[in-house]
Amino acid sequence: MAFKLYEVFGRVDVPIYVKMKEKPKEARHLIRYKAEKDYKYYKCDYCGEEIKIMDNRQEMTGGIDVLPSTLTKTKEIKVALHNKCLKLLLKELEKEKKEQ
Numbered sequence: 001m002a003f004k005l006y007e008v009f010g011r012v013d014v015p016i017y018v019k020m021k022e023k024p025k026e027a028r029h030l031i032r033y034k035a036e037k038d039y040k041y042y043k044c045d046y047c048g049e050e051i052k053i054m055d056n057r058q059e060m061t062g063g064i065d066v067l068p069s070t071l072t073k074t075k076e077i078k079v080a081l082h083n084k085c086l087k088l089l090l091k092e093l094e095k096e097k098k099e100q
């Protein structure tokens, strides 16, 4: 399973990362050129890819979800997941539950 529960278990909150804009080639020789923030993103806890944070939640490919304690068998855990990854993860967790 790609998802590692123990990695997110002790986490207080889902970390937010900041993507910096790449320096334009013409500006590389300019010492005073400042790196600019491009966008913020979460890292998907399932596949590790970026989930870009946008003002409009509907346009995002994923977001923060809370896994209920019935699934994690311990406590509620906040995770960052793509919509498609959430489906896959829920399927895996359900499967594990049944196998026990």
Ligand SMILES: [Zn+2]
Binding pocket: 044, 045, 046, 047, 048, 049, 081, 082, 085
């Ligand atoms: Zn993902």
